[in-house]
Amino acid sequence: KLEPAMARGVREAAFWLLAALALVLLLALASFDPSDPSFSYTGEPGRVGNLIGPLGAWVADILFMLFGLPAFLFPVAMAYGAWVAFKHEPAEGPPPRSTLALRAVGLVLAIVTSCGLSTLHFDPGSLQSSAGGVLGSLVGESLAGVASFLGATLLLLAAWFAGVQLFTGVSWLTVMDFVGHWTLRGINWVRD
Numbered sequence: 046k047l048e049p050a051m052a053r054g055v056r057e058a059a060f061w062l063l064a065a066l067a068l069v070l071l072l073a074l075a076s077f078d079p080s081d082p083s084f085s086y087t088g089e090p091g092r093v094g095n096l097i098g099p100l101g102a103w104v105a106d107i108l109f110m111l112f113g114l115p116a117f118l119f120p121v122a123m124a125y126g127a128w129v130a131f132k133h134e135p136a137e138g139p140p141p142r143s144t145l146a147l148r149a150v151g152l153v154l155a156i157v158t159s160c161g162l163s164t165l166h167f168d169p170g171s172l173q174s175s176a177g178g179v180l181g182s183l184v185g186e187s188l189a190g191v192a193s194f195l196g197a198t199l200l201l202l203a204a205w206f207a208g209v210q211l212f213t214g215v216s217w218l219t220v221m222d223f224v225g226h227w228t229l230r231g232i233n234w235v236r237d
Contacts, residue, residue, distance in 0.1 A: 067123035069101075077105040111179050113160055114177070115159035115181070116178070160185070164182055164186060165177075
């Protein structure tokens with residue numbers, strides 16, 4: 046057990062470290078240049094275009110190759126983890142292992158289904174493989190081969206909603222009620 050001031054300090058330190066890592070990863074992914082020397086391309090000698098330098102070029106290349114465009118979920122998940130670590134009250138005690146395991150399962154499910162959906166629905170652009178990377182090709186194309194394009198999309202969407210709910214704890218019914226409430230209020234306001 047830590048003193049309250051020390052526990053707060055540890056939470057804040059975790060917040061700053063995770064937030065910085067999320068920002069560095071986001072910058073590496075956003076400034077990805079396929080011509081930079083990296084894991085899958087030797088590149089031209091000289092300056093690296095990635096804002097995080099050679100390390101950023103390598104990390105971005107590997108993440109885009111494996112996960113495609115959903116690689117941007119990793120900095121988002123880190124930032125969310127930073128926020129959760131900062132807001133967690135030590136008086137509540139550590140979360141149960143089952144909660145942590147379900148959150149981890151939710152994150153993995155959200156990433157896998159995002160990769161599959163990206164492969165099925167988006168153009169890869171400058172990426173070497175599909176928009177969902179190697180994982181998206183495995184999941185999306187395999188499921189579409191068995192359940193058709195529409196069936197694969199519906200199954201992946203349902204699994205994506207479940208994964209995001211497990212990871213974040215958001216209630217999709219509450220989100221629908223909130224959006225519906227404000228939509229109806231907006232329509233009434235325009236009518237008045």
